[in-house]
Amino acid sequence: MSDERLERPIVALPAMPGGLGPRRLADASDEEVLTLLASGSELAFRTIWQRYGAAVFSLCLRRLSDRGAAEDATQEAFTNIWKRAATFNPDRGSAAGWLFAVSRNAAAQEARHHRRDAVPVAVLDQSQAADEEEAVTRLAVHAALTRIPATERAVLELAYFDDLSHSQIADRLSLPLGTVKTRIRSGLLRLQQYLEGARP
Amino acid sequence: MSPEDVEEQLRRAGRPEAPPEHLQRAVLNLPRGSSPRISRTRVVRLGVAAALALAVLAGVSIVVTRGNPAIQPVATVQLRNAVGAGAEVRIGSPNGPNRPLELSVQHLQPGSERYYELWSYGDHPPMMLATFMTSKDGSCTIRLSIPRTADWQDLVITPRDRADQPLLCSNHGRC
Numbered sequence: 001m002s003d004e005r006l007e008r009p010i011v012a013l014p015a016m017p018g019g020l021g022p023r024r025l026a027d028a029s030d031e032e033v034l035t036l037l038a039s040g041s042e043l044a045f046r047t048i049w050q051r052y053g054a055a056v057f058s059l060c061l062r063r064l065s066d067r068g069a070a071e072d073a074t075q076e077a078f079t080n081i082w083k084r085a086a087t088f089n090p091d092r093g094s095a096a097g098w099l100f101a102v103s104r105n106a107a108a109q110e111a112r113h114h115r116r117d118a119v120p121v122a123v124l125d126q127s128q129a130a131d132e133e134e135a136v137t138r139l140a141v142h143a144a145l146t147r148i149p150a151t152e153r154a155v156l157e158l159a160y161f162d163d164l165s166h167s168q169i170a171d172r173l174s175l176p177l178g179t180v181k182t183r184i185r186s187g188l189l190r191l192q193q194y195l196e197g198a199r200p
Numbered sequence: 201m202s203p204e205d206v207e208e209q210l211r212r213a214g215r216p217e218a219p220p221e222h223l224q225r226a227v228l229n230l231p232r233g234s235s236p237r238i239s240r241t242r243v244v245r246l247g248v249a250a251a252l253a254l255a256v257l258a259g260v261s262i263v264v265t266r267g268n269p270a271i272q273p274v275a276t277v278q279l280r281n282a283v284g285a286g287a288e289v290r291i292g293s294p295n296g297p298n299r300p301l302e303l304s305v306q307h308l309q310p311g312s313e314r315y316y317e318l319w320s321y322g323d324h325p326p327m328m329l330a331t332f333m334t335s336k337d338g339s340c341t342i343r344l345s346i347p348r349t350a351d352w353q354d355l356v357i358t359p360r361d362r363a364d365q366p367l368l369c370s371n372h373g374r375c
Binding site: 040041042046049054082134160188195 | 227
């Protein structure tokens with residue numbers, strides 16, 4: 001998935017429901033995109049996929065430990081996202097939280113289908129609730145990463161996922177050390193902005 | 201939330217797993233009313249059956265295609281860009297709730313076999329009408345049905361998944 005697409009206007013939409021007006025869809029918050037999706041917008045659906053596709057697939061894979069089952073669960077989750085976007089209520093929680101709930105339920109259904117241990121859904125004790133909260137955060141972080149420029153995302157991934165030092169990243173990407181530091185700083189700030197916007 | 205919090209969340213989140221291409225295709229087709237999810241086992245069986253059927257029908261399809269007359273157009277729309285590629289869309293009369301449409305593309309990024317999408321930008325929000333592929337010389341002809349009420353005057357061809365990058369446009373101001 002390219003983020004260049006998200007940097008540019010996806011298409012000029014002169015009269016978008018939800019008060020989006022002619023803004024770039026890529027700039028819209030997850031909540032705004034879900035609201036637009038509820039009106040049947042395919043572009044909004046694609047935007048949600050671009051932002052959350054990898055995150056939902058990762059969540060399902062983590063819960064099911066089977067790539068095929070995770071693919072089925074992801075497809076089921078996005079089927080429900082498409083059909084039930086109208087049930088999302090921003091007053092009751094964040095878009096990431098709603099998308100997590102839909103994805104978790106799809107994974108649980110897939111687990112039951114394969115007679116694996118069902119994922120706890122209804123009653124959560126304290127540790128399970130903490131796990132759920134962390135999973136929502138993980139989903140939001142992965143989604144936010146898709147919205148920052150590729151140049152910044154690349155250095156953040158090397159720094160925080162691959163644990164490389166700034167100097168190692170500079171060597172790896174043939175960039176001046178200062179550029180690496182600048183991109184990490186600006187990438188973190190952008191992520192912070194998106195994550196704060198995503199908090200319930 | 202501080203930058204340190206973001207760093208911590210990044211570390212804890214870990215690298216996401218990229219979904220496979222076929223899953224992306226399946227999911228992005230969901231809004232177009234694709235059939236309900238089919239289990240992977242069934243997909244494999246269907247794939248084998250489809251491959252056999254295709255092998256049997258390959259020669260027949262060539263004959264049928266050659267013998268099948270083009271649709272009788274009630275309108276023709278030209279799509280162009282600045283570098284000589286072009287396409288023609290022939291619009292047929294409505295048949296029930298839909299109408300036939302034939303798209304012929306020439307010299308569209310020759311040398312590569314890529315996926316493209318045909319969009320109606322005259323509909324709000326824009327409506328994707330078809331996904332197709334060209335041969336290596338950048339040409340292809342496809343036939344499809346579109347809703348009879350869909351706009352067919354403001355058409356755009358984009359690379360697949362790049363709705364913001366028009367390659368061929370009937371409204372030349374867009375390309």
